[in-house]
Amino acid sequence: MSSTHIDLEAAVKHARKQLDEHTYNIVQRHFHESTGCPFWLGRKAELNFNPLTEIKGYEDLKKFPLFEDDWLRGGPVERWRMKDHADRPTYVFETGGTTGIPKSRVVVDDFRTDYELFSETLPDEYFPRGGNWLMLGPSGPRRLRLAVEHLAQFRGGICFCIDLDPRWVVKLIKKGWMEHLEEYKKHCIDQAITILTANHSIKCMFGTPKLIESLCLGLEDRGTTLAETGITGIFSGGTEFTPQWTRYCVEELFGGPPEESGIYMTPTYGNTLMGLACSKPVTAADKYKISYYAPQPRAVTEVVSFEDHNSVVGFGETGRVKLTTLTPEFFVPGFLERDEGEREMPFETYPWDGVSGVRPFHEIAASTTVGVY
Amino acid sequence: MLEIPVIRWGKPYESLENTEVVHFNTGEAIARVSSANGGLVSRDMRKASDARKILKQFSIEDLIAKVAHAADLFEQETLPLGSGTQTPDEFVVHQSASTGLPEHMCRSNMQKNCFVMRNMTEILQCLTRGLDLDILSRGYGMESRGVVVSYQAQSPVLGAVLPSNSPGVHTLWLPVVPLQMGLVLKPGSSEPWTVYRVASAFEKSGIPPEVISLYPGGHDVGSALLTSCQRSMIFGSQKTIDQYAGNPKVQVHGPGFSKIFLGDDCVDDWEKYLDVMVESVYINGGRSCINCSGIFASRHTKEIADAIAQRLGPVNALPPDDPDAGLAAFTTDGVGKAILSMVEQDLKADGVTDCTAQYGDRLVELERCSYIRPIVAHATNPQCEIVSKEFMFPFVTVVECPQAKMIQSSGYSLVGTAITEDQEWIDELTDATSIDRLNIGPIPTNRLNWLQPHEGNLIDFLFRSRAYQMPAEKLAELTV
Numbered sequence: 001m002s003s004t005h006i007d008l009e010a011a012v013k014h015a016r017k018q019l020d021e022h023t024y025n026i027v028q029r030h031f032h033e034s035t036g037c038p039f040w041l042g043r044k045a046e047l048n049f050n051p052l053t054e055i056k057g058y059e060d061l062k063k064f065p066l067f068e069d070d071w072l073r074g075g076p077v078e079r080w081r082m083k084d085h086a087d088r089p090t091y092v093f094e095t096g097g098t099t100g101i102p103k104s105r106v107v108v109d110d111f112r113t114d115y116e117l118f119s120e121t122l123p124d125e126y127f128p129r130g131g132n133w134l135m136l137g138p139s140g141p142r143r144l145r146l147a148v149e150h151l152a153q154f155r156g157g158i159c160f161c162i163d164l165d166p167r168w169v170v171k172l173i174k175k176g177w178m179e180h181l182e183e184y185k186k187h188c189i190d191q192a193i194t195i196l197t198a199n200h201s202i203k204c205m206f207g208t209p210k211l212i213e214s215l216c217l218g219l220e221d222r223g224t225t226l227a228e229t230g231i232t233g234i235f236s237g238g239t240e241f242t243p244q245w246t247r248y249c250v251e252e253l254f255g256g257p258p259e260e261s262g263i264y265m266t267p268t269y270g271n272t273l274m275g276l277a278c279s280k281p282v283t284a285a286d287k288y289k290i291s292y293y294a295p296q297p298r299a300v301t302e303v304v305s306f307e308d309h310n311s312v313v314g315f316g317e318t319g320r321v322k323l324t325t326l327t328p329e330f331f332v333p334g335f336l337e338r339d340e341g342e343r344e345m346p347f348e349t350y351p352w353d354g355v356s357g358v359r360p361f362h363e364i365a366a367s368t369t370v371g372v373y
Numbered sequence: 374m375l376e377i378p379v380i381r382w383g384k385p386y387e388s389l390e391n392t393e394v395v396h397f398n399t400g401e402a403i404a405r406v407s408s409a410n411g412g413l414v415s416r417d418m419r420k421a422s423d424a425r426k427i428l429k430q431f432s433i434e435d436l437i438a439k440v441a442h443a444a445d446l447f448e449q450e451t452l453p454l455g456s457g458t459q460t461p462d463e464f465v466v467h468q469s470a471s472t473g474l475p476e477h478m479c480r481s482n483m484q485k486n487c488f489v490m491r492n493m494t495e496i497l498q499c500l501t502r503g504l505d506l507d508i509l510s511r512g513y514g515m516e517s518r519g520v521v522v523s524y525q526a527q528s529p530v531l532g533a534v535l536p537s538n539s540p541g542v543h544t545l546w547l548p549v550v551p552l553q554m555g556l557v558l559k560p561g562s563s564e565p566w567t568v569y570r571v572a573s574a575f576e577k578s579g580i581p582p583e584v585i586s587l588y589p590g591g592h593d594v595g596s597a598l599l600t601s602c603q604r605s606m607i608f609g610s611q612k613t614i615d616q617y618a619g620n621p622k623v624q625v626h627g628p629g630f631s632k633i634f635l636g637d638d639c640v641d642d643w644e645k646y647l648d649v650m651v652e653s654v655y656i657n658g659g660r661s662c663i664n665c666s667g668i669f670a671s672r673h674t675k676e677i678a679d680a681i682a683q684r685l686g687p688v689n690a691l692p693p694d695d696p697d698a699g700l701a702a703f704t705t706d707g708v709g710k711a712i713l714s715m716v717e718q719d720l721k722a723d724g725v726t727d728c729t730a731q732y733g734d735r736l737v738e739l740e741r742c743s744y745i746r747p748i749v750a751h752a753t754n755p756q757c758e759i760v761s762k763e764f765m766f767p768f769v770t771v772v773e774c775p776q777a778k779m780i781q782s783s784g785y786s787l788v789g790t791a792i793t794e795d796q797e798w799i800d801e802l803t804d805a806t807s808i809d810r811l812n813i814g815p816i817p818t819n820r821l822n823w824l825q826p827h828e829g830n831l832i833d834f835l836f837r838s839r840a841y842q843m844p845a846e847k848l849a850e851l852t853v
Contacts, residue, residue: 178600179620213412213415217415217416217419220419242390242410243390244388244389244390244408244410245410245412247389248416249412252412253412253416288389
């Protein structure tokens with residue numbers, strides 16, 4: 001057995017120990033009368049176990065029923081606010097919302113913490129400290145909007161944003177107004193290009209795959225390139241982030257890998273419930289495979305059997321993505337994402353399970369509108 | 374197993390994503406096809422104008438000759454296909470294996486494509502109504518009657534999002550290369566065969582490969598193609614038609630709702646036309662938009678429906694290599710059953726009779742596929758829901774309807790065959806905008822004369838007729 005293997009094994013064990021301790025502390029906090037939020041304190045009475053005494057580690061979370069995201073719809077949102085956060089400035093972030101009442105998540109510090117941790121994974125060479133950012137993503141009541149701005153500020157930069165209403169985009173798709181959709185996309189790209197060509201010294205950006213692609217093509221139409229605008233670092237996200245798209249983007253839109261084009265892109269996977277999972281570096285040698293690792297112990301992703309959601313599949317096998325969020329202000333004990341993928345091995349940087357090949361869960365894929373902006 | 378790449382302006386591109394084309398009966402993988410992504414299409418289309426520039430180096434006459442030669446190659450030669458080669462017989466077997474169409478129907482579709490490629494001069498004569506083809510090439514010219522005309526190409530390429538289940542549609546895009554425009558095709562997931570074989574035959578006949586792009590892939594590829602090509606066609610359902618209605622860049626080909634109308638002057642002799650009706654319903658496994666799905670008559674409708682049922686009701690599913698096979702398989706799990714349940718729902722309505730009920734179960738379920746045996750329905754009036762339906766198997770509703778109300782109540786028909794000699798009614802049918810191709814007399818709906826334009830004239834779609842004025846001395850040069 002090589003020393004590397006022993007080191008990894010030790011790191012995996014250590015990470016697991018940390019996760020168990022963290023789980024215990026978080027559950028104590030969420031179910032203690034002095035700190036917990038009204039929602040979980042109310043649920044406590046319905047459980048057939050006592051979380052305060054019976055949840056000692058991560059495995060014990062299986063005692064909870066699966067989290068239902070419908071619980072997040074409607075008010076009062078104060079039911080999600082931790083008792084000891086009652087006097088803290090509070091944000092509410094929404095997901096979806098094209099029809100019906102959107103899901104809401106109440107946040108005090110989480111988005112800042114998540115993105116500060118994420119910041120540590122970004123290479124300074126391509127995401128220079130002090131560099132300004134472009135947020136080429138959704139505006140409105142989105143966590144992502146403020147999170148990217150905070151990331152920019154945390155790294156010493158200023159964030160420029162565009163107006164983009166994803167709910168209108170979904171409506172355009174549902175109505176089949178594809179010409180309007182194209183025009184709206186152009187409208188967004190026009191805003192981005194205006195910012196990028198106005199001497200704001202923007203070095204970094206967030207963008208979704210569709211918008212990055214449109215931006216690159218829009219810049220080409222104007223006789224320039226993304227590299228010429230000064231962008232060197234991009235973080236992106238979404239289930240459309242496939243190996244083939246990444247290859248196309250790197251080879252054809254950027255003009256080569258970072259060492260040739262000067263542009264580094266890192267995919268992420270996440271949502272309002274979890275925060276964001278980072279990717280193992282994506283390389284041509286690895287056929288642009290994208291493997292995500294959650295920011296443990298604050299969030300955990302597992303790949304579970306389609307039939308038994310408490311049973312993790314073998315490495316390399318396919319299953320549904322299950323998410324657990326364990327932050328001091330939000331507790332989600334097992335939520336089945338609308339995605340599936342393959343379970344990935346731990347490695348030195350992230351000594352815990354990852355997930356690759358993330359795509360919409362095959363049973364609901366046909367009815368889901370993904371990657372709308 | 375054959376590895377089939379994406380083709381980007383003639384150059385093979387192996388994607389990191391691919392799909393397997395499998396034999397519907399055995400589950401055996403026949404080919405692994407690279408999947409493009411929408412971005413590749415959008416980006417490649419920035420060079421679309423090169424395709425026309427390249428093709429304009431050849432005369433239309435020369436291209437017509439090359440396409441005719443390509444027909445021989447398509448029909449007779451072993452041609453390169455991805456990582457391997459394909460003989461004509463293998464083409465037939467492959468196409469049948471992935472689409473569920475019996476082999477003899479695939480062979481017949483192959484002949485249809487060859488006919489169009491070999492008779493391109495006549496087809497273009499028909500599509501252009503006799504225009505000097507140099508006028509299309511140059512963009513302007515003088516007609517023999519001494520009038521200057523101009524036809525401006527509206528796109529350097531034609532894009533097409535092709536279906537999986539109907540290999541007969543390829544004849545529609547075959548005239549494009551002789552018109553000096555490139556081809557940008559997204560083949561159906563089960564039917565990559567024709568487009569790759571035609572592209573291979575074209576290349577071997579001397580047509581530069583750089584004028585053709587083939588993008589197998591998902592919905593994003595189709596959307597990107599329709600968005601980035603100035604002119605494209607798509608084949609799909611009524612929903613697809615509705616989605617692109619009014620979009621001048623997209624020509625939509627959907628259900629045909631083709632019909633036979635029996636005039637009051639001929640309907641008493643209906644037995645004379647039984648063969649025409651049966652052929653129109655049954656040919657090509659009932660899969661084409663030109664198959665008849667509605668027969669309208671003012672009387673004898675029950676007898677007509679029973680007589681057709683007597684001929685088609687006993688038809689059963691046969692193996693794809695059986696020369697007598699008349700039904701095509703549904704190769705996607707559960708589709709046959711789902712379609713039949715939709716038909717059964719309509720058959721329950723008041724005024725509707727299932728005339729094939731006495732000929733046994735309609736659904737034939739095998740391990741990996743299913744078939745629906747022919748269904749002949751009778752409806753007492755055109756308001757019955759089933760009258761507006763068309764399905765991908767031999768299916769027809771015989772409807773009782775007064776002649777005076779037939780045009781108004783029959784809705785759209787890609788092909789309308791009117792069996793009548795009543796000139797007043799013929800005039801009304803000729804004026805009916807709801808009928809695209811009109812046959813007067815006992816002509817089966819499926820017997821298309823390829824020298825007639827099909828569902829939207831390709832020339833009208835690809836070129837714009839416009840004013841073009843020149844000084845007299847320039848005009849004189851044109852007449853030389």
